[in-house]
Amino acid sequence: MKKLINNPDNFVRESLEGMAAAHPELIKIHFDPHFIYRADTPLQNKVAIISGGGSGHEPMHGGFVGMGMLDAACPGEVFTSPTPDQMLEAAKIVNSGAGVLNIVKNYSGDVMNFEMAAELAFSEGIQALNILIDDDIAVKDSLYTQGRRGVGTTILAEKICGAAAQQGYNLKQLADLCRKVNMSGRSMGIALTSCTPPAKGSPIFELGNQEIEVGIGIHGEPGRQRITFTSANEMTEILATSIIEDSAYSRILREWDTQIGEWVEVELTNPPLRTGDSVLAFVNSMGGTPLSELYIVYRQLVKLCEQDGLKIVRNLVGPYITALEMQGCSITLLKMDEELIKLWDAPVKTAALRWGV
Known part of the structure; x- marks a missing residue:
């Protein structure tokens, strides 16, 4: 460490x-x-x-x-x-x-x-x-x-x-x-790596070199599933689609x-969420993901929201709720009035x- x-x-x-x-x-x-x-x-x-x-x-x-x-x-x-x-x-x-x-x-x-x-x-x-x-x-x-x-x-x-x-x-x-x-x-996150609490001195969970955790919690809690590492666009679609289609x-x-x-x-x-809704789109770093990568995620999120008839009226992009140095991101969509x-x-x-x- x-x-x-x-x-x-x-x-x-x-x-x-x-x-x-x-x-x-x-x-x-x-x-x-x-x-x-x-x-x-x-x-x-x-x-x-x-x-x-x-x-x-x-x-x-x-x-x-x-x-x-x-x-x-x-x-x-x-x-x-x-x-x-x-x-x-x-x-x-x-x-x-x-x-x-x-x-x-x-x-x-x-x-x-x-x-x-x-x-x-x-x-x-x-x-x-x-x-x-x-x-x-x-x-x-x-x-x-x-x-x-x-x-x-x-x-x-x-x-x-x-x-x-x-x-x-x-x-x-x-x-x-x-x-x-x-x-x-509504929110959902994804982890590319674990993180290391100072008092523990070792990662709090293990991910294989080609694994990502979909639905990770901010304390390293497991999410919905582990899948094989894929592109930024595909990871963004997994998160955004899950949020938009949530009942x-x-x-x-x-x-x-x-x-x-x-x-x-x-x-x-x-x-x-329904077609025609206005939303605030929040793309958040889990701590170890640089802003340049978050903008790639936001770029794809804009396209996906447009496809589903959601109007992004405000946004927030950056590391605002993190899990130490974990690499990954979360997406939040907030319906606005x-x-x-x-x-x-x-x-x-x-x-x-x-x-x-």
Whole structure:
């Protein structure tokens, strides 16, 4: 293993220290427990937005803390969920009194710990509401989840909801918006290689020289199948066709009711994409794939969307939700309407995403 690290045990802390030194005008870092928060927080009468997850997926989530996106992000150890005390302490710092929206990827550890954090926040007088993202169409259940995993739509929800919070949406409006984004997004990824967590020192799974994993998870979880290595166009078609042809997906999710302080069940359904729909097309690197290759994927994705009558109205191409140095990519298609387009276009200023400022 060759990595730019010192002691693997200090990997996350030293990375956070470097991030704080690089972006003092945007963020501050709280240690023990670790979390990243906006330098100008709390903002009066603004709902705060928090997300988090295991480290190793940078720039998600810490790179998206700033104006027009997240108010705080809680990083766990590599591929390990953050703990409830991180989320609670972050909520205390960023809460202005308007409440906190937690955007939670559908991984068992994240779900459990954010649920505990919401209950603790409620006991301390903070209104905290958790909304799950479960957009990965590759599998129904995986090593880490019950139901679909949360992947690329997470970033899009953080941007769109962050803009809405900046514009004054209240907690209920933000929760409804976040559900809408989740129900409008579908994702799927592919891996060409494995990756090596610093503490492990060896790849987390093995792929043959001519093998690729279709439907890979961001922690290296297996997907739908392993196939023989093929061209970029054919790999793009596998991902895009699977997303476009995905049927309606219904499930029941648990959400914290801030009024009664109890968990309630909410039934949600993702409607399928249809001819004539406008979409945001997101082509994401898993960490080791260069931007030049991502544009080859995007080139083919545009052709496939046009063939199916989908209009790409916005796009995002780059390494935004990674799995350390894994080679591969994921595609996310998010159905857009006028509200989502306006919120996507709104100004944002974070370490990893910025425009309009």
